[in-house]
Amino acid sequence: MTSQTSADSIVCSDLSIAHASGRGTPERVVDGVSFTLARGAALILVGATGSGKSTLATVLAGTAGPGVGVVGGDAVVEGVSVRRPGRRLRLLTVVTGYLGQTDGATLPARLTVGDIVAEPVTSRQRKVNGRALSFRVATLLDELGLPLGAVGKYPYELSAGMRQRVAIARTLMLEPRLVVADEPLANLDVEAREIVRSALERRQRDAGMSLLLVANEPENVARFDADVLALRAGHTVGFGHGVESMTWTPSSEADRRLVSS
Numbered sequence: 001m002t003s004q005t006s007a008d009s010i011v012c013s014d015l016s017i018a019h020a021s022g023r024g025t026p027e028r029v030v031d032g033v034s035f036t037l038a039r040g041a042a043l044i045l046v047g048a049t050g051s052g053k054s055t056l057a058t059v060l061a062g063t064a065g066p067g068v069g070v071v072g073g074d075a076v077v078e079g080v081s082v083r084r085p086g087r088r089l090r091l092l093t094v095v096t097g098y099l100g101q102t103d104g105a106t107l108p109a110r111l112t113v114g115d116i117v118a119e120p121v122t123s124r125q126r127k128v129n130g131r132a133l134s135f136r137v138a139t140l141l142d143e144l145g146l147p148l149g150a151v152g153k154y155p156y157e158l159s160a161g162m163r164q165r166v167a168i169a170r171t172l173m174l175e176p177r178l179v180v181a182d183e184p185l186a187n188l189d190v191e192a193r194e195i196v197r198s199a200l201e202r203r204q205r206d207a208g209m210s211l212l213l214v215a216n217e218p219e220n221v222a223r224f225d226a227d228v229l230a231l232r233a234g235h236t237v238g239f240g241h242g243v244e245s246m247t248w249t250p251s252s253e254a255d256r257r258l259v260s261s
Contacts, residue, residue, distance in 0.1 A: 016072030
């Protein structure tokens with residue numbers, strides 16, 4: 001396997017992932033995927049429904065559910081092997097911020113926005129500086145274009161786009177070295193999409209944060225200066241920096257439409 005350097009956020013080598021099935025035979029959903037994500041760079045995963053991109057994202061973020069496991073190859077994410085993370089899994093979930101596809105729609109109904117955004121800190125530390133924590137929450141909400149008055153509101157009082165930005169703020173709370181986000185621009189209008197994109201790219205530029213994004217809409221792919229990796233049935237069928245420079249496998253004509261607006 002290619003060794004990881006400090007200049008790399010992810011080194012993925014021939015990675016294969018399987019879901020446990022009711023028949024007892026694991027179903028392979030990602031098969032032999034390889035790529036390197038450099039520190040401060042961005043990679044976007046695209047593919048039709050069922051291509052394996054969301055499963056790949058959860059494994060790399062250390063958030064895969066029961067029954068999902070690495071069955072071949074490996075990936076080293078921020079210095080942690082996802083095949084055998086052991087006790088380092090906790091470290092991986094601290095240095096990696098993960099935004100799931102439904103996180104914006106499933107915010108805890110009984111918590112205020114302020115409590116939701118602060119949760120990555122309060123769930124890990126028994127004693128916190130309340131004033132500093134409140135300032136950090138307010139700063140994140142402001143950066144993402146949310147009014148300060150949203151701090152005391154509950155999710156049901158917010159629009160879908162506002163809830164999505166609350167989920168993004170929670171993802172950024174620990175200032176992660178890597179953000180893995182599944183459809184981060186979902187439910188956002190044009191203005192909010194630009195605010196979120198700018199916030200993510202500012203962290204790339206100023207803090208060297210890396211991005212691994214899952215995108216289903218071609219216009220969202222074009223919004224980022226990123227490598228693009230296309231999957232079909234768990235296999236890589238296209239790769240390149242930006243849509244225009246992608247190299248495709250001979251049988252991937254239909255897949256090219258995924259990134260052609």
